[in-house]
Amino acid sequence: MLHIKCPHCGMRSQNEFSYGGDATIKRPELNKEISDQDWNNFVYNRKSLRGKHLELWQHLSGCRQWIKVERDTATHEIFKTLKANQDI
Amino acid sequence: MTSISALENIHIKGLFGDYEDKNEKDLLKISENKDLLIIQIVQYKSSSTFLESLKIDGLNLKNETLNVCSNSDTRILWNGPNSWLLVSNKKKLLREIIGKFDENNFAVTDLSHSRAIIELNGENAKEVLKKGCPYNFNELKKDNCLNSTFNGMPVTIDLLDNNPNKIRIFTLRSFSESLYHSITDSCLEFGYKGI
CATH class of the missing domain: 3.30.1360.120 (Probable tRNA modification gtpase trme; domain 1)
Incomplete structure (x- = not known):
């Protein structure tokens, strides 16, 4: 069981959160021409890293805010949590 | 009814x-x-209204984790950033809230029956x-x-x-x-x- 420190609410159980995927993926700019391959990469293709990883989580049963979590996918150690609009 | x-x-x-x-x-x-009257109040991200100037039943909205502002009839629960749940015995408060919290800056929802x-x-x-x-x-x-x-x-x-x-x-x-x-x-x- 993980404990995640929500930047808004404080330390909470993983049960209250929902995983939201890789936080490093950036959506292509609006109205910009984009190849099918780039769109495919944005929507589907992900690296499954072993080690430090920046993830999106939503505090679904708490403040309902999206947050960023820097977590080691091998050890589950959480290094840092940030508000969704913050960068490391 | x-x-x-x-x-x-x-x-x-x-x-x-x-x-x-x-x-x-x-x-x-x-x-x-x-x-009980249960009202959800959410301040829009684009809103620039200062919360200090708004009072409901003499109570301020505070943006603090776990915070509850209360008096004998009304309690305002912090529900998340810029989001509150008001619980009160005073049913007439709804009109006061709708009057004070304009729809360009706040979403006010009556959850009393839900x-x-x-x-x-x-x-x-x-x-x-x-x-x-x-x-x-x-x-x-x-x-x-x-x-x-x-x-x-x-x-x-x-x-x-x-x-x-x-x-x-x-x-x-x-x-x-x-x-x-x-x-x-x-x-x-x-x-x-x-x-």
């Missing part, structure tokens, strides 16, 4: 669980809170919640509130008093019967009185 409370068909008055040989005063008490409220009263109230909720209730103080889950059901918990513990548990009306079963099951060990 009269409204039917969420627990009308399920809440039973009387003594239950391990209540024998115990003083009735020491038993947990479970009741349903009905006919929530069920179970009130737990007694020394062991926190122990009951610990059985189904992952929050560390030893840290919860008087006039604190939080959103969490109880056996998978989303709940808002409000600690009104801590001597003895008096706790309101809010949930969606559709979860009310399941939550009531979960809470009463957890209370059996201590013995409880439905009032």
Whole structure:
């Protein structure tokens, strides 16, 4: 069981959160021409890293805010949590 | 038109669980809170309105984790950043709120009929919640509130008093019967009185 420190609410159980995927993926700019391959990469293709990883989580049963979590996918150690609009 | 409370068909008055040989005063008490005004207030991200200038029933909206602003009739629970839940005995407050919180800056939603409220009263109230909720209730103080889950059901918990513990548990009306079963099951060990 993980404990995640929500930047808004404080330390909470993983049960209250929902995983939201890789936080490093950036959506292509609006109205910009984009190849099918780039769109495919944005929507589907992900690296499954072993080690430090920046993830999106939503505090679904708490403040309902999206947050960023820097977590080691091998050890589950959480290094840092940030508000969704913050960068490391 | 009269409204039917969420627990009308399920809440039973009387003594239950391990209540024998115990003083009735020491038993947990479970009741349903009905006919309260419940309003959700959300400030839009684009809003530049200062919250200090807005008061409801003499109370400010505070953007602090776990914070509850209260007086004898009204409680304003922090529900998340720029989001609050107002609970009051005064039904007339709705007009005041709609008048003060303009629709360009705030979303005001009346949730009075979409929530069920179970009130737990007694020394062991926190122990009951610990059985189904992952929050560390030893840290919860008087006039604190939080959103969490109880056996998978989303709940808002409000600690009104801590001597003895008096706790309101809010949930969606559709979860009310399941939550009531979960809470009463957890209370059996201590013995409880439905009032």
